[in-house]
Structure formats: C-alpha cells, structure tokens
Amino acid sequence: MTTTSSTPDRQHAGGGPGRADRLRIIATDLDGTLLRSDGTVSPRTQAALAAAERAGLCIVFVTGRPPRWMESVSSHIGGHGVAICSNGGAMYDVRRRRLLESYPLRPADALAVVERLRDRLPGTEFAFEYPTGFSHEPDYPALMWDADATHRIAPAEELLAAPEVHSIFKILAWHPALDPDAFLLRAREAAGELAEFTRSSPIALLEISATGVSKASTLARWCQERGATAEQVVAFGDMPNDLPMLAWAGTAYAVANAHPEVLAATGRHTEGNDADGVALVLEQLLRDGWTAEG
Known part of the structure; x- marks a missing residue:
C-alpha cells in the first residue's frame, strides 16, 4: 500500500485547500470507503464524523446506493440530512425519507x-x-x-x-x-x-x-447552493464511480483497498476501509486546524 501524508498541504493535482479557501465540505463514498466490509460505521469513524461536524465541517455521503438503501446510515448523515445517491442520479433527504431531486435518463x-x-x-x-x-x-x-x-x-x-x-x-x-x-x-x-x-x-x-450525471455533477451543484467551491472539498472513494468526484474535489483520497485505476488516478492514499482510513484523515485535518473557521 502507498500511503501519503494525511495533512492537506497540497491539492489532489497540486495544492491543498489554502486558508483563503477554507475547508468546508467532506464528501465521502460509503461502501468500500467509509463503511467497513460488514457494512457498519466503526466507533472510531463515528467519532471522527461527529468531531468534524462539531468543528463546523459539513459531511455529505455521495454513494452509488439507491435512496432505499440509506436507512442503515441515517444516524450518521449529519445536520443537513441529505445524501447524494445513485451516483448523482438522486438527492435524498434520509431523515424525512423523501426524494428531493432526480436527474433521469431520457x-x-x-x-x-x-x-x-x-x-x-x-x-x-x-x-x-x-x-x-x-x-x-x-x-x-x-x-x-x-x-x-x-x-x-x-x-x-x-x-x-x-x-x-x-x-x-x-x-x-x-x-x-x-x-x-x-x-x-x-x-x-x-x-x-x-x-x-x-x-x-x-x-x-x-x-x-443520464449523460452528464455523476457523483461530481450533483456534488458540485449541492456545493454551489451552499456557496462552497471545489477547492473547499475533501473527497474519499474507492471505485471507478468515484473517479469524477475525486477529480473534481480540491483534495482527494483513495482508500488502500481501492480499485487500481482509482489508486493510480489519486495522489493521496489513506488506510483501507476496514482500518478506518477516512477517520485517520479527518483526525489529522482537525489536529492541523482545518476547521470551517479556517
């Protein structure tokens, strides 16, 4: 496994989120990335997500899962309650169990x-x-x-x-x-x-x-509505469906168990999903003072 520093001192494709462009959004895939192989969120990852939220960072799940598969992670969804599902094809309010928007094929x-x-x-x-x-x-x-x-x-x-x-x-x-x-x-x-x-x-x-619909396209729209830029986003993923999101985000990490194409395309790597790779990065971000207050 190749593991780079989890400190966001340089961006995926050169440079990290600078103090002028303070970190605001944590966008993470679920299966194979945030979740362990048994489909659970580990206690360490739960704690890291909660600490990031307390620091003012916004966590958004960006997943290939359809809306009907989101109930199992509803307690970890964050203050906004929204998940980007079906590889960007749907935006879903997990708490209210309500589809907010979808982007259908013709x-x-x-x-x-x-x-x-x-x-x-x-x-x-x-x-x-x-x-x-x-x-x-x-x-x-x-x-x-x-x-x-x-x-x-x-x-x-x-x-x-x-x-x-x-x-x-x-x-x-x-x-x-x-x-x-x-x-x-x-x-x-x-x-x-x-x-x-x-x-x-x-x-x-x-x-x-649909043509033009991906995790990246819907995440970009969601961030724009909140006044956040790509440079203010840290993204995590493991499979080819994550590649557009990882390329779009200002800072991107692949977990160690990621598909070879994802590992090759992503400059930063963290530990695998069963070793709390996302949590490790979040903990380091918070230790280094990367909060929404900047």
Missing part, C-alpha cells in the same frame, strides 16, 4: 441503451431505479437488500413501456460471465454516447446514468 436513451447492450453483449440483464420504485428482469439476480423486497418483474422493454416506470435515474446492467472491467469497457464502446457508464461492485454490474 426514455428514448434508456431504451436504446438496453437494445445496444442486449445486441452486443448477449446475456445482459437489466434493472431500473426510479422515484416510485425498482423493477428488474426475471433473471436479474437478487442482490443483498433486494432479496426480500417486492418489485415489478418483466422484460426490460415491457418495464420501460409501463406508465409507472418513468423518470429512471439509474439503470443496472448485470452480466453472468464477463470480467467487470471488460464489461464496463465494452458497454461504453457500445452505448457510451447515450449515457454515463460506471461500476462500483466487485461483480459484473454496471451503473448507468
């Missing part, structure tokens, strides 16, 4: 993505996230939290034609045999002009959003 693009992948990558199965629910094809696997839920199940084309399945802000595409990175590359080649393709799972599961 229906024609969603259908075209399905048709392209089905034609060029046979065996691909699809699922869809939208404001009123979740639907999937018959052979799409039950994954973790979905196993006991009730969903509409039908072929993708039928689901996309149903009136209740509208405003899709995330398509999931699963393949039973392809290497995950190869699946992502080939899917982008097949339909990359129609949507944004990324991945965050260890299996061949792609996450597809």
Whole structure:
C-alpha cells in the first residue's frame, strides 16, 4: 500500500485547500470507503464524523446506493440530512425519507441503451431505479437488500413501456460471465454516447446514468447552493464511480483497498476501509486546524 501524508498541504493535482479557501465540505463514498466490509460505521469513524461536524465541517455521503438503501446510515448523515445517491442520479433527504431531486435518463436513451447492450453483449440483464420504485428482469439476480423486497418483474422493454416506470435515474446492467472491467469497457464502446457508464461492485454490474450525471455533477451543484467551491472539498472513494468526484474535489483520497485505476488516478492514499482510513484523515485535518473557521 502507498500511503501519503494525511495533512492537506497540497491539492489532489497540486495544492491543498489554502486558508483563503477554507475547508468546508467532506464528501465521502460509503461502501468500500467509509463503511467497513460488514457494512457498519466503526466507533472510531463515528467519532471522527461527529468531531468534524462539531468543528463546523459539513459531511455529505455521495454513494452509488439507491435512496432505499440509506436507512442503515441515517444516524450518521449529519445536520443537513441529505445524501447524494445513485451516483448523482438522486438527492435524498434520509431523515424525512423523501426524494428531493432526480436527474433521469431520457426514455428514448434508456431504451436504446438496453437494445445496444442486449445486441452486443448477449446475456445482459437489466434493472431500473426510479422515484416510485425498482423493477428488474426475471433473471436479474437478487442482490443483498433486494432479496426480500417486492418489485415489478418483466422484460426490460415491457418495464420501460409501463406508465409507472418513468423518470429512471439509474439503470443496472448485470452480466453472468464477463470480467467487470471488460464489461464496463465494452458497454461504453457500445452505448457510451447515450449515457454515463460506471461500476462500483466487485461483480459484473454496471451503473448507468443520464449523460452528464455523476457523483461530481450533483456534488458540485449541492456545493454551489451552499456557496462552497471545489477547492473547499475533501473527497474519499474507492471505485471507478468515484473517479469524477475525486477529480473534481480540491483534495482527494483513495482508500488502500481501492480499485487500481482509482489508486493510480489519486495522489493521496489513506488506510483501507476496514482500518478506518477516512477517520485517520479527518483526525489529522482537525489536529492541523482545518476547521470551517479556517
């Protein structure tokens, strides 16, 4: 593992948040980054998040998880109560369990993505996230939290034609045999002009959003509404879906267990998610006086 200093004395891509641009926002991915492998927030990380909030820093979770998977981290959400979900496809008030905003794919693009992948990558199965629910094809696997839920199940084309399945802000595409990175590359080649393709799972599961929608785009909008600039943001991540956010933030860290592409693209590394890597950086930031008061 390569570990750089957790002191933000220089920026991801050269220079850190200076005193004139005081640190304001901590933006962190959840699974594989903030959360331990068992899905929990460790006591040390809980303490670090609370200390950062007391110092006036704003913590925002920026995750590939859909809104319906956020209840387990609701007690750690911070004062604002908002999470950026589905790789930027949705903004969700976790405490009120209310979708605040979503950025859907155009229906024609969603259908075209399905048709392209089905034609060029046979065996691909699809699922869809939208404001009123979740639907999937018959052979799409039950994954973790979905196993006991009730969903509409039908072929993708039928689901996309149903009136209740509208405003899709995330398509999931699963393949039973392809290497995950190869699946992502080939899917982008097949339909990359129609949507944004990324991945965050260890299996061949792609996450597809509307063109221009990413963790970075929605985080930037959320920060702008609060008068915060990219230089005032420290971001943490581990998988390809985090790359836009890590590139946008003024200071960016990859955890030690991150995907090789993320480690290569990110100048600062911290310990892995099971070793409280995010907490280590937050503790150092606070020791060095990087509070919202600057």
